[in-house]
Amino acid sequence: RSSCVIAPSILSADFARLGAEVDAVIAAGAEWVHFDVMDNHYVPNLTIGPLVCAALRKHGVTAPIDVHLMVKPVDRIIPDFADAGASLISFHPEASEHIDRSIQLIHASGCKAGLVFNPATPLGYLDHVLDQLDLVLIMSVNPGFGGQSFLPSALDKLRRVRELIDRSGRDIRLEIDGGVKVDNIAEIARAGADTFVAGSAIFGKPDYAAVIAAMKAAVAQ
Ligand code: DX5
Ligand code: ZN
Numbered sequence: 001r002s003s004c005v006i007a008p009s010i011l012s013a014d015f016a017r018l019g020a021e022v023d024a025v026i027a028a029g030a031e032w033v034h035f036d037v038m039d040n041h042y043v044p045n046l047t048i049g050p051l052v053c054a055a056l057r058k059h060g061v062t063a064p065i066d067v068h069l070m071v072k073p074v075d076r077i078i079p080d081f082a083d084a085g086a087s088l089i090s091f092h093p094e095a096s097e098h099i100d101r102s103i104q105l106i107h108a109s110g111c112k113a114g115l116v117f118n119p120a121t122p123l124g125y126l127d128h129v130l131d132q133l134d135l136v137l138i139m140s141v142n143p144g145f146g147g148q149s150f151l152p153s154a155l156d157k158l159r160r161v162r163e164l165i166d167r168s169g170r171d172i173r174l175e176i177d178g179g180v181k182v183d184n185i186a187e188i189a190r191a192g193a194d195t196f197v198a199g200s201a202i203f204g205k206p207d208y209a210a211v212i213a214a215m216k217a218a219v220a221q
Contacts, residue, residue, distance in 0.1 A: 007033065019056065116137040136165070162191070
């Protein structure tokens with residue numbers, strides 16, 4: 001299994017001090033920055049776009065920026081995020097007219113590509129594209145808001161995707177997003193996840209390093 005990645009979701013950061021918040025979670029041991037893009041159309045909330053991603057790069061952030069697109073349409077924002085310094089770009093299959101084309105566009109823009117599964121999205125969307133993906137993201141909440149509770153149905157989904165990834169023999173990260181906490185991350189890791197998004201669990205606590213260390217210890221146990 002590839003090594004554990006903690007990806008704090010900046011949705012729960014203090015946006016008035018975003019550069020400092022990202023510096024703080026990276027200094028606290030996080031590997032990636034999870035960047036939630038919501039459009040008030042595909043999901044009922046509105047967040048941040050390529051300008052903010054570019055501002056983080058200009059600020060000096062060098063960690064991988066893991067862009068989670070919750071937007072429809074998908075394709076026209078992809079080159080903008082690539083130009084803004086995104087490292088990985090993931091999208092929801094229901095939001096794309098042509099899933100294969102969106103994946104190709106992400107790769108042609110120089111980024112890694114991920115496909116995101118809502119709690120009720122069937123895994124059949126992986127059938128013809130798994131070998132083109134760099135990441136599969138399983139949502140353990142319905143997308144749109146931070147601070148929701150982990151839906152246990154995600155565990156079975158993780159186990160099924162872990163099996164598909166292992167069978168493929170390819171280096172594909174398996175990411176979980178929504179309601180991840182210190183007290184459930186071990187079970188989530190056992191179900192097959194290797195990449196863990198956490199928003200409120202990290203930014204809601206005063207000591208980011210303590211939370212991230214506790215998460216890593218739980219994953220390693
Ligand atoms: C939800 C977002 C998540 C969210 C996670 O639509 O994709 O990344 O910020 O927040 P927590 O960890 O608080 O559930
Ligand atoms: Zn997310």
